[in-house]
Amino acid sequence: AQKVTQAQTEISVVEKEDVTLDCVYETRDTTYYLFWYKQPPSGELVFLIRRNSFDEQNEISGRYSWNFQKSTSSFNFTITASQVVDSAVYFCALSFPWGDKLIFGTGTRLQVFP
Amino acid sequence: DTAVSQTPKYLVTQMGNDKSIKCEQNLGHDTMYWYKQDSKKFLKIMFSYNNKELIINETVPNRFSPKSPDKAHLNLHINSLELGDSAVYFCASSLRDKEEAFFGQGTRLTVV
Numbered sequence: 001a002q003k004v005t006q007a008q009t010e011i012s013v014v015e016k017e018d019v020t021l022d023c024v025y026e027t028r029d030t031t032y033y034l035f036w037y038k039q040p041p042s043g044e045l046v047f048l049i050r051r052n053s054f055d056e057q058n059e060i061s062g063r064y065s066w067n068f069q070k071s072t073s074s075f076n077f078t079i080t081a082s083q084v085v086d087s088a089v090y091f092c093a094l095s096f097p098w099g100d101k102l103i104f105g106t107g108t109r110l111q112v113f114p
Numbered sequence: 115d116t117a118v119s120q121t122p123k124y125l126v127t128q129m130g131n132d133k134s135i136k137c138e139q140n141l142g143h144d145t146m147y148w149y150k151q152d153s154k155k156f157l158k159i160m161f162s163y164n165n166k167e168l169i170i171n172e173t174v175p176n177r178f179s180p181k182s183p184d185k186a187h188l189n190l191h192i193n194s195l196e197l198g199d200s201a202v203y204f205c206a207s208s209l210r211d212k213e214e215a216f217f218g219q220g221t222r223l224t225v226v
Binding site: 101 | 145147149154156157158159162164169170172202204210214215216217218220222
């Protein structure tokens with residue numbers, strides 16, 4: 001089965017707190033890609049990051065960081081010093097070479113309060 | 115410069131009507147998609163096209179007919195609209211071997 005699980009339906013934090021969004025994936029393929037997308041209240045889907053299965057190096061981009069661990073099939077996303085503008089639904093997704101589609105998790109709604 | 119644009123952004127229509135949503139991308143991508151996002155925010159692939167050829171049809175009712183006149187366009191026509199078709203429809207595009215997809219702004223379809 002190919003599946004993405006985001007167990008956290010909703011997370012609420014206060015500004016400046018750090019928050020981690022969990023993503024667990026299932027696949028028997030050895031080559032695959034993992035993604036995070038952000039959907040702010042305005043509704044568009046914004047690409048954040050793509051990771052391929054051969055690259056387990058963690059990535060940091062400003063306040064955002066991603067922790068990819070093949071041993072636990074997880075691709076977690078951490079926002080450091082959260083801001084109100086980070087409030088959105090965040091989706092983790094899985095795809096495969098020539099797979100022609102993204103398999104999305106159910107999303108995690110993050111609310112950051114001032 | 116809008117990379118993936120879809121029109122209209124909002125569409126309200128009565129049951130039984132036929133409607134179309136248009137999508138265009140100016141990224142030079144060879145693969146385009148339609149995704150459906152339901153009221154619980156769940157996103158699921160409907161169709162994907164590569165170089166104007168249908169690659170994926172994910173058990174979508176045949177009332178939905180995509181059409182790709184060229185690599186830069188993928189339109190979605192829906193016949194005999196039903197209440198359950200109410201959703202947000204997203205168009206997306208990518209380079210097939212790169213896999214990361216860029217999405218349009220979405221079309222919120224409401225069937226009354």
